[in-house]
Each structure stands twice: as structure tokens, then as C-alpha cells.
Amino acid sequence: MGATAGFLYPGYSAEDDYPAFQRLLGGDVTLRLVHTLMREDAHRVDALLDVGGPDVLAEGARTLREQGIDAIVWACTSGSFVFGWEGAARQVAGVREVAGVPASSTSFAFVNAVRHLGLGRVAVAATYPDDVAQRFVEFLRDGGIEVASMSSRGIVTAAEVGTLPPADVLDFVARNDHPDAEAVLVPDTALHSAGILDDLERRLGKPVLTANQVSVWEGLRLAGETSARSGLGTLFRTSSRVAA
CATH class of the missing domain: 3.40.50.12500 (Rossmann fold)
Incomplete structure (x- = not known):
């Protein structure tokens, strides 16, 4: 059975990228997505701090845990980096605690992908x-x-x-x-x-x-799926390993 990665996705905008990624990746992986609450759709710091609040993410993480996942990613760049490095790390730790699986966010996924x-x-x-x-x-x-x-x-x-x-x-x-x-x-x-x-x-x-690309890559990496893939850019063309 292939790896299953879960994604917490705020609101509705490009969520259809995730089934598109699953089709491109092939049938040996599963991407599960849960929409999290977005009280206000605004790229404004106060709104983004609310979008990435612990109550909002915990609710989505519980839903994904019940669905069965091997890893979870908070799939929102701005709703993670606005908290700063330490705040974003605490955010991920909270998601990990609720979901009971390895966790990350899009902002950390960018850093990990570059590295x-x-x-x-x-x-x-x-x-x-x-x-x-x-x-x-x-x-x-x-x-x-x-x-x-x-x-x-x-x-x-x-x-x-x-x-x-x-x-x-x-x-x-x-x-x-x-x-x-x-x-x-x-x-x-x-x-x-x-x-x-x-x-x-x-x-x-x-x-x-791109944000959805690194989010999917990070979720699969944490779920233990590190095979090279074609058609999804340089990042997916080389195998990856979970950092110790």
C-alpha cells in the first residue's frame, strides 16, 4: 500500500491542484485534503494569523487523523511564515500532536526543498x-x-x-x-x-x-515516499530522504 499524505488547505482557491498532483504522481500515493476555516480571505497579517490559528488547524488535523494519513502538511505559505520561524515551528508541533503523524507546513517545505x-x-x-x-x-x-x-x-x-x-x-x-x-x-x-x-x-x-508543489513533496517525503518522479519539475526528479 502506498503512502498517504494529508493537507490542511485554507478556504477555496487552488485546491484542485491536489487531485491534479495525485493523477500526475500515479496510483501508488494518496493525497487527502481537508479545507480549514478562513474567516476572512485577505493577504493581510492579522487575517493570516487567524487563518493559521491553533484552533483552526487542530480541527482539520483531527479530521485527517480519522481518515488515516502517514504525514500532514499545513498547506499555506503566508499562514505559516507570518508567525516567524519559531512561531511556525510551534504551529507545526501543534498539528503533529493532534494528528499523531509527522507534520510540516508550506513555509518549511520551501526551505527543505531548497536545501x-x-x-x-x-x-x-x-x-x-x-x-x-x-x-x-x-x-x-x-x-x-x-x-x-x-x-x-x-x-x-x-x-x-x-x-x-x-x-x-x-x-x-x-x-x-x-x-x-x-x-x-x-x-x-x-x-x-x-x-x-x-x-x-x-x-x-x-x-x-511553487507552494503546492513543495507542499506535496514535503508530505510525501515525511510519509516515506521518496521515489523520483517525472513531469513535476526538478524537485521531484531526484529521490529525497527524510532528514534525521
Whole structure:
């Protein structure tokens, strides 16, 4: 029986990326998704702190535990990094305690993915307003990652991000690459990316890491599924191991 990874996903925007990832990954893994409460859809610090609150995540974690999972990921970049490195670690610890399985979040998944690929310097192409995007840069730097450049698109709601067409995403990411960056990071799990990962990397000629991509990779990694996969970007093309 293959690995089963669970995902806590805030609200509704690009949740259909997860069944798309499962189809691309093949039949030996299962991705289970539970929608968590989003009282206000806003890329604003106070709203994001509420989205990632312990009560909200605990409710979703209990649901996934009952469904049967091998690992769990809080699939929200901004709703994790706004808490800072230590706060995000406490957030994950709370989810782990409730779910009873290894846990992580999208923000830590980005850091782990960059480390796995042996990269040190990245560009960030963020859909968020500038003040929120800056907090992601700070989180990456706390994780030992150098940020060569950061761009912010200024979109306030996840719902709007979820409507961006693939061609728009390709252009946005390409415009915000940096010659000194070894990869481009595209946070926000509200952004659809499952179907364009290889297109993004062909366009830029370097690894591109997106929020839903690293979330799925992290969940499978923690669940013990480390096989190399094609069609999902550089990150999935090499096998990975769970860090000790």
C-alpha cells in the first residue's frame, strides 16, 4: 500500500491542484485534503494569523487523523511564515500532536526543498502585497537562504490568485527571475501550478518551486515516499530522504 499524505488547505482557491498532483504522481500515493476555516480571505497579517490559528488547524488535523494519513502538511505559505520561524515551528508541533503523524507546513517545505536541491540563492515571485512578501523573505533568511530579489504582485485575496491563467503565471514568474538566483520560489498555495511546472522550468532554464508543489513533496517525503518522479519539475526528479 502506498503512502498517504494529508493537507490542511485554507478556504477555496487552488485546491484542485491536489487531485491534479495525485493523477500526475500515479496510483501508488494518496493525497487527502481537508479545507480549514478562513474567516476572512485577505493577504493581510492579522487575517493570516487567524487563518493559521491553533484552533483552526487542530480541527482539520483531527479530521485527517480519522481518515488515516502517514504525514500532514499545513498547506499555506503566508499562514505559516507570518508567525516567524519559531512561531511556525510551534504551529507545526501543534498539528503533529493532534494528528499523531509527522507534520510540516508550506513555509518549511520551501526551505527543505531548497536545501534538498543544494541551492543557496533564490528569487521570490510573490503574489502577495509587499509587506506580506517581505515576511516570507525574512523566513527564508532565517532558514539560511539568500534572497537575490523579491517581487510582489499585490493581490489581496486568495480567490483572485486562484483565477490567474497559466500563461499569466508563466509570464509573471519569468519577469521576476534574477540572473544571480539559482531558483525561483513562487509562494501562495492559492496559485495553480500542477500543470505547468515543467513549462516554468523550460521558460526560465532553472528550478522553479511553487507552494503546492513543495507542499506535496514535503508530505510525501515525511510519509516515506521518496521515489523520483517525472513531469513535476526538478524537485521531484531526484529521490529525497527524510532528514534525521
